[in-house]
Structures are given as structure tokens and as C-alpha cells.
Amino acid sequence: MIKRIFTPIQMPFWWQDLLFAVPRIVCGYLLTSDFGAAKFGLPWSPADNNLKFFEVAFWFPNDVAEYGGIFAMFPAFFAWMGAFSEAVGGIFLLLGLLTRPFAVLIFITMFVAAFFQQMNQGVWNMLPAMGMMWVSLFYSILGSGRFGLDYIIAKKMIR
16 A cells, blocks of 8 residues: 555656656645645744744734635645645655655645635635646656656655
8 A cells, every 4th residue: 555655657758757847746746835834833834924943923813714615614624735745845845755645635626725725815816736636646646757766755655
């Protein structure tokens, strides 16, 4: 089971895997450096946000509670999970480490962002979350490819 999680699907040629890695690296970087860092305490979070390590921005649970339903019942939990999946999941996506599980977590978070947070703001506001959502769906199926840490770990596990 663990081996299946780590072993990515490889393209026939290395340059295809390189092209395949670009969206993963770019989306991972954007998630951790911008989307996640603004609402979750990381060493590179903006200093004026005053966030401690792994702390969620004070406004984010209130934002999540406005989605209604189960989100209103447990806003702190869902805010922490959403911010974690963006900030930490972005790091893992960038590195190609545990790509599939983190891609699933990012997919769920971006689905909620697109269809619960941004839907009333119009399609244009939904597009960033939807883009990340579709990219993460892609990587949840295929894994990191040849240019990720999952590939290195899988090769070591096979030996």
C-alpha cells in the first residue's frame, strides 16, 4: 500500500516528466508562498500577519463559518485543515513528496474554496481555486512523476 502511494506514473521520456513537473512545482510554490502563508503561520508568512508557527489567521475561522452547514459547526477545525493543506500541502506538492495524499487534500480544499467561498463572487473569482483543484486532481492520480522525491523513495523501496 505504501509503495503504491509513493510510486508515481512515469512518462515514456524524461523531458515529458520534466514538463509534467512544472505545474506541480508552480502550484506548490503558489500554494505555500501566497495562498497558505497569508492564513497559516510559516517561517515565510508575512510578518504583519503576526502568526505563530502553524497558527491560523484570526479571521479565517469566521470566514469558514459563513459557508454554513458542517463548516459552521466546526469552523476552527476546517479553517486549520484548509490553511494546512494550502501551506504545508503546497510544500509537499512542490517537492513531489507524498504527492497523492496531499493532492487529494488540496483538491478538497480548493473545491470548498471554489464552490463555497467564491461561487457567489462569480466565475472569475472561482478560477484560481478551480485551477489548483484540477491540477491537484491530476497529481492525485499520477503522482509526482520522475522529478519528485516520491520517485526517489519508490526506487529505494524497490531495491
